[in-house]
Amino acid sequence: MSINQNENNLEKKKPSGWHIVSSYVVQNWWVYLAALLLIMVSSKLAVKIPQLIGRFTDQLQHGTLEVQQAAHFAETIMLISFFRVTTVWLGRIIINGHGRILVYQLRKQLLKKWSTLSPSYYQGHSVGDLLSHALSDVEVVRQFASMGISQSINGLSMLTAALYMMAVHMNWHLALAGLGPLIAIPILVGYFGPKIKNQSMHYQSALGSMAQLVEEVIGGIRVVKAFGNEAVTLHRFEEKVEKIVHEKVKFVRLSSLFGSLLPFLSSIGSIVVLSYGGYLTINHTITLGDFAAFFLYLAQLRQPLEQLGQTLNVVQRAAGSLNRISGLLSVVPDVVDDPDAKKEHRVIGNIKVKNLTFRYPGTEKNVLENISFEVEKGKTIGIVGALGSGKSTLTNLLLRLYNPPKGTIFIDGVDILKIPLENLRHGIAYVPQSGFLFSEKILDNIGFSDNSPDLEKAEKAAQSAVVYDNIVEFPDGFNTEIGERGVRLSGGQKQRVAIARMLYKNAPIHILDDSLSAVDTKTERALLHNLRHNSSVKLNSLRRKTTLIISHRLSAVRHADEILVLADGTVSERGTHSHLIHSGGLYSRLWIMQSGTEEEQKVVGVDGNVRYSEPDLSEERNGLPLSLEGEPA
Amino acid sequence: MTQKAKSGLLILLPYLAKYRLRVVLIFAFVIIASSIDQAQPYIIKNIIDNHISVPHPDIRGIFRISMGYLGLVLFSFGLTYYQDVLLQFTGQSIVREIRTDLFRHIQNLSLKYFDQNSSGRIITNVVSDTEALNNFFTDFLTNTIRGIFSLVLIVFFMLKLNQTVALYCFLMVPLILGASLIIRRGIQKVNQEMRTRLSAAISFLAENLSGMAIVQIFNQELKQQKEFDQRNKLLLQSTILENRLNLLFFLVTEFLGDAGVAGLVWFGGGAVIRGSISFGVLFAFTVYMRRFFQPINNITQQLNVLQSTIVSSERIRKTFKEHPDIRELPSAVSPSVIGRVAFKNVTFAYRAGQNVLKNINLEIKPGERVGFVGATGAGKTSLMNLLARFYDVNGGVLEIDGQDIKNYSLESIRGSVGIVQQDVTLFSGSVLDNIRFFRKEIPEIHVVEACRLVGADGFIRRLPQGYHTVLSERGSTLSSGERQLLSFARVMVFDPKILILDEATASLDSISEAVLQEAITKVSYGRTLLVIAHRLSTVQQMDYIVVLDHGRIVESGSHEELLRHDGFYQRLHESGILLEGVAV
Ligand SMILES: Nc1ncnc2c1ncn2[C@@H]1O[C@H](COP(=O)(O)OP(=O)(O)O)[C@@H](O)[C@H]1O
Ligand SMILES: Nc1ncnc2c1ncn2[C@@H]1O[C@H](COP(=O)(O)OP(=O)(O)O)[C@@H](O)[C@H]1O
Ligand SMILES: [Mg+2]
């Protein structure tokens, strides 16, 4: 079975989601046909067994049966049974297997689609919801495409075969009377199924809401205890538990009723056959063997009929799920390559922003207003501003996570809308505000831009990011698994690993979005030093990077060639550090708040020992680069 | 089952004992309903042998029996329904009690317990382990009770029909059980593997979706898709295998059932020919033969549930055996607190032998404002933990208003000591409920006053529904400054005599900090104020400052005094630590 075939066909947009399954079935028609034949053969064989027993009974009753003949009957039953079991098994694993392959392809297609969508899509769709809905929809499709199809084929073919045997070979009156109550089974299942499912969801959500409370209370146990609030919390917990019991009892009422109706119906069927069939037997309308066979048919049909009912539910749910999945697969990404993008353009590193005004799609307020600045290749620009002033938005636009308006952002003189996404992003290395890491090895994280990360290169990047010493202290060094979202690293270590990841990429443009907030002052200084002098980083390139540093801590940007102060999306001040601290604006006020009134600072390690001191600001004002004694810890 | 495992299930006993009447009733119902169900083949046999296969068939007899049986079936229908509801309800009542007891118990444990056990584990205990007990009632008990009685009844009816044939039939039992157990074990293994692979695939997806921007910025879409494909393929393989095994199991039992029938045809047929049994008996045997499988099937299926119940109940039992380290004395008092605090030669260790506080001596008068500074890990927070009696001192005495803190009731300590911590914990619920901590008896007007006091009123009123705005995702939509103000207001609602601020402003940007700074000044009147801070501007305002280092008080005095002293404080002051307060 080739599992990768036909994938592309899934992508084609069609109005109804049924297309996803039907086109898959059509493309694999011969497989499905084979399975269908196998199952039909199996049903045909299955209904032979009660018939055989009927004949055996008749011969027995008439005293015409010999002992060897009985043995012969037994052999035939075994043989038929063996074949009916094997054929149905084959038929069903073929169908079920293919259902699972379809689902495999869907999962693959979904990730492929999701990879093309920009943050604005994820803004409106929380990852949790997206994932849980998509996955539960996929799960429903799996049920439909495997169990649903195979059970309905099996159920229908068993029903037809048995009905044919009973009505044609025996007595159609009795067949109808006996099967009557059983025919109600799929209807009942179809009726109760959704109700039970619905109630079960209520139950689950009651359970979830209790779990959430427990999580909050355990997470905040210090606060609960500090306020002596245990009694109040216990009371809230009891309410949640009460709700669970309430929902469960409602659920049980339904499911128990349903659960006891099924055996009841088949008992009714048996009673009909017993009385009416008994009457017919005495009348000699049917033989005793027929009478016995009827009971066996009823027993044989019960399970396929129940499954047929389940299929009804699955079909109902699958309709919705398939539509949603096909909707997901046909989302049109909003950030794509321009048709006449300059395919061969490679980023060199000159950034120019011209009269940039931007608002997020679907919002009213301009987040950036009339921003202009230029950074020449190899220069550093610092951007500071309060929370929400638009700093991250600027980087989002530079990276084209959102499309900037036409003619506002240029790299090397080319409008970035005309640069292929791949080339643009190849040219920019970035550290996100969140310092997002993957739950892989440290090496894989640092070398994320590489298919097979190079240890030596990663080590150098880690050294420049001042995180090397931390990494080698871990028992597994660079091979340490960092756990989900890097939980095994401290906030500052995470940020520095993310910086190492940026350095590893070795792109002409560096963007650091508030990536030093959890790094202590001393390390920050060493790190900034390394960034400025990245000629000391032997990452097979001696070129200086164009650097954009965003921070709410001024110490991170003071060495920049130019500093922009953003306030409410506009540039309120700009200039060098020394220029700005004397201008008496927001920057100088922040500077006073953040550094105290002191101008001289010494660095003390967390253990309180003075390690080395930084030259005071007067030296800085002369534009002298910061010098560091020795290697940073 | 080992001794240890059994003792886990014992926790259910006292609860079951409470409901013993119902349990007995349920058992009785099950027996009656199963009897009616399993009598059916026997009745058919009677009809065949006594009313059909006789020289003078008797149609009226057939109808009579049928009608009688119909009545029984109706009765059994009602009984089964009622019994099931009763069982589930009893199970739920027990689970509810266990849950509440467990939660109450855990909540009363000391912080030491929470230090030693991950929150994930505790949550699993309260949520999933108790849910496993629930499954024990809904799945295991229902199916096994019914299954066992059905089996017993089938055996009973078979023996009653004909002992020799019955004994032959029982030869099938080891075969069925063996096949069942072998395939089930395989299924279980594959199932486990499948679940692991599924969660690997899902967590990969989850992570990549939340980091999609990073993936795109680094141009790694294809690499990540390939990686996902590997997991996806592994998952595919195990789902296919799981399905094949499950179907195999189902069909093997079908085949064995047919084989049993074939055996009956062969041997039983001979017996009928020889006249040692009647045809009706043979027919009833064929039906019983087929019915034999279902209960066995159902019971083996429940073994997993039993296993997980044992594991879960053992975990619950262990939790119940934990005892809080911090206990109230029977003679504990709850006087109104004035706010004098005294540490007398206090020593404290989280783990024996590693003292984090050593010979602390400190007197704080009511209404005094004291700053605490020191490097990360110096023991500042630990000092405050003692004052809130989260932990008990290992040596020395900690006094409030001249009385050992152990003489107070926990309620009175925690009512008079308020702490604002660096990381704010908010709960799902409205702003109002968060500030009054879900105590409905505290009127809204009180809450508003507290918010005015700390300067939170303004931003709260600007929220869509003001004080009644429901915080989404535990307030993650608020800025950290706003969250901090809420937690500050929450402490003020309870009007503590001793107010502790533990780096409450450290994670804020300069502007939010200024707002909070103002609030601190406003609320400090009439309270003993203990402030841990890194910012000079905060500490400077205090009456005096205590400098901690490696668990000892190394200096104390006013800002000016300490600067003149040229000691540790002076060094801290010159360093980045006092200014920035951001540490890794
Ligand atoms: N995806 C978005 N959709 C709509 N508004 C946004 C989005 N991201 C940020 N904003 C808004 O844009 C403004 C600037 O945000 P941001 O650039 O993140 O600021 P900064 O990085 O300076 O803290 C804020 O008011 C924020 O609420
Ligand atoms: N719950 C705990 N269990 C074990 N050790 C702890 C715990 N909390 C803190 N410690 C340790 O106690 C010492 C003092 O910590 P803490 O009082 O939090 O310092 P500070 O608040 O001054 O930064 C540190 O070495 C820390 O690792
Ligand atoms: Mg930002």
Ligand SMILES: [Mg+2]
């Ligand atoms: Mg602390």
